[in-house]
Amino acid sequence: MIFSSINAGEKICPGYGYILLPENCTSTCSKENDTCSPDLKCCFRVEEPCGYHCIVPKDNEPKPGICPVSLSSAQYMKWYLCDGHECDVDNDCKRADKCCYNACGMPLCIAPKYFRRELT
Incomplete structure (x- = not known):
């Protein structure tokens, strides 16, 4: 199981x-000992060649607002979708x-x- 945390x-x-x-995946780097150049990160790739390789990572610039803690399936159809990404x-x-x-712990949009804010 491979997943990303959102920080x-x-x-x-x-x-x-x-x-x-x-x-038969082969890796050119190790996630535990990332020796990639500063602009790259050791990440798992499913595509050929599969395995851990130094790639350009995604920047996480947060958008405004906070994630909801819970939603009903009526509010959001995918709230209980357990195989989405x-x-x-x-x-x-x-x-x-x-x-x-x-x-279900799946990252969804x-x-x-x-x-x-209350004005005082």
Whole structure:
């Protein structure tokens, strides 16, 4: 199982959700001991050649708002989708949507919640 965590400002490897890993993968770097140049990151690739390789990571520049803690399936059809993977970072999502984890822990593009500041 390969997945990406979503942390603000961190360089993120592309995620693939739940996948059957290809056989006979070869790696040119190690995730535990990343020896890639500063502009690259050691990430798993499903595409040929599969394995861990130094690639250009995704920038995670967070969009405004926060991810909802829970939604009903009436509010968002994919809230209980357990085999989806739509995004790795907010910029993968269209418009104002953010990359958020749903009830099954899958990263999906979801409309964020906003809070109004009280004026004093």
